[in-house]
Amino acid sequence: MKGKKLLVAALSLFVAGSLLVSGCGSKSGSQGDKKTEGAKYTWRLAETHPPDYPTTMGDKKFAELVYERTNGRIKIEVFPSGQLGEEKAVIEQVQLGAIELTRVNASPLAEFNKNFGVLSLPYIFDNDTHLWKFLQGDAGNKLLDSLEKSKMKGLAYYDSGAxxxxxxxxxxxxxxxxxxxxxxxxxxxxxxxxxxxxxxxxxxxxxxxxxxxxxxxxxxxxxxxxxxxxxxxxxxxxxxxxxxxxxTPEVLLISKTAWDKLSDEDKKIIKQAALDSVAFQREAWAKYEKDxxxxxxxxxxxxxxxxxxxxxxxxxxxxxxxxxxxxxxxxxxxxxxxx
The missing domain is CATH 3.40.190.170 (Bacterial extracellular solute-binding protein, family 7)
Incomplete structure (x- = not known):
């Protein structure tokens, strides 16, 4: 009888231990799944130009990369041909967070952030090589970052020729x-x-x-x-x-309201997707320009x-x-x- 009691006690301890381990595993898995899943968003990107225009093509490439890299969690719908309004009105909506993303020329952007006015000064760039060396350098990145003071986040520059x-x-x-x-x-x-x-x-x-x-x-x-x-x-x-x-280059930007909702990991994905879409957009631009x-x-x-x-x-x-x-x-x- 004593041996039987010991056996029952041992089995009880084994079961309790198994449940404890199982419980801990389940909790860890739940947190992991939640972290992997992340927040889901469906955002709009306003574009002035037609669907086959190089900036619109760049927008779509950016949206595609974001969708792939978030496993479909973040979906960006591109609205070309000024469907969501002209650039100035759209910038105002982005500032308010009513529209999440847009692609605009740096010239009207200067009305919202005076730093961008420098890019509209006439004949300050000798050629495209000179322009892109500046844009992709420290000063160009600093210019993008300055948009945060205007309730926007600069993601990347797109080509706009001369x-x-x-x-x-x-x-x-x-x-x-x-x-x-x-x-x-x-x-x-x-x-x-x-x-x-x-x-x-x-x-x-x-x-x-x-x-x-x-x-x-x-x-x-x-x-x-x-x-x-x-x-x-x-x-x-x-x-x-x-x-x-x-x-004057184009600027791909996101509302500060939308940006601040993102996790650090998603911010990195969005930013890198924007930068990775630049080469595609510039290639599309060069071809379209010749045609x-x-x-x-x-x-x-x-x-x-x-x-x-x-x-x-x-x-x-x-x-x-x-x-x-x-x-x-x-x-x-x-x-x-x-x-």
Whole structure:
């Protein structure tokens, strides 16, 4: 009997121990599953350009990488063609957290974060190599980080090529711009630049430019090859002069409200996905730019090369001087990137 009691006691201890181990394992597994699962989000990314445009393609690549790397937990839906509004209105919505992500040009972004105004200064970058050396350096990253003060988080830069002027009348030299009404993005620097060139600046949403050119409300506008082509502006303004006055990049950004909800691990995934989408977007840009130029020439657009940019640079020197003190640190970094 005594031996039987000992056996029962031993079995009881064994069962209790097994349950304790099992209980601990279950708790650990539960925490692990929860950590692995993470929070789920479905976010919107606002895009001004059409579905096949290089920035939209970059947006989609970014969304795809995020979806893959979070096993579908974070889904980003891209809304192209200005479905969620024009850039300025969208930036305001991103600040409020009503829209989670967007891709915008750095020029209108300067109205919300003055640091970005430096990227709109005319003729400060010699070429694409110079631009990207700056953007991907310490100063360029510092510029992205400064967006947090404006309730946004800068994720990456996208390519936007070089901007040049196009008009309803022939453009053969800088003198042909004088007196023209030229559409510009909402930016004080852009307006100062146009005034320095002897023209009249007309800020206007991108979606209104075609009809404004068509009806003569404006005489000219300015943009890169892909935008000039995809917007069909060339159909009503067939003269394009390659002065390449600005190399203003695009910026992929997220609302600070959405960013602050993320775990540290998810923040790393989002940021890295954005950076990894840049090479894809730049490659898409280079191809689209070549195709756009070829199609514009085939459509009978008169494209004039600027062989000597010095008269243009001299004309806007007052603009650079006006903002030199304000952007001294960034302008010094841009000069350094030239070396």
């Amino acid at each position: 901007r040049s002027f196009y008009a309803r009348k022939p453009l053969n030299s800088i003198d042909d711009l004088k007196g023209l009404k030229i559409r510009v993005q909402q930016s004080k620097i852009n307006m100062d630049m146009i005034a320095a060139l002897g023209a009249s600046a007309t800020p206007m949403p991108y979606g209104e430019v075609f009809s404004a050119l068509q009806t003569g409300v404006i005489d000219a506008a300015e943009n890169n090859y892909p935008s000039y082509f995809s917007s069909n502006h060339y159909q009503v303004a067939k003269y394009y002069i390659l002065d390449k006055h600005q190399r 756009a130029e070829a199609k514009l020439r085939a459509a009978g657009v008169t494209i004039t090369e600027v062989k000597d940019v010095k008269p243009w640079q001299d004309a806007v020197k007052s603009v650079i001087d006006k903002y030199r003190d304000e952007y001294k640190e960034m302008l010094d970094a841009i000069d350094q990137a030239r070396k």
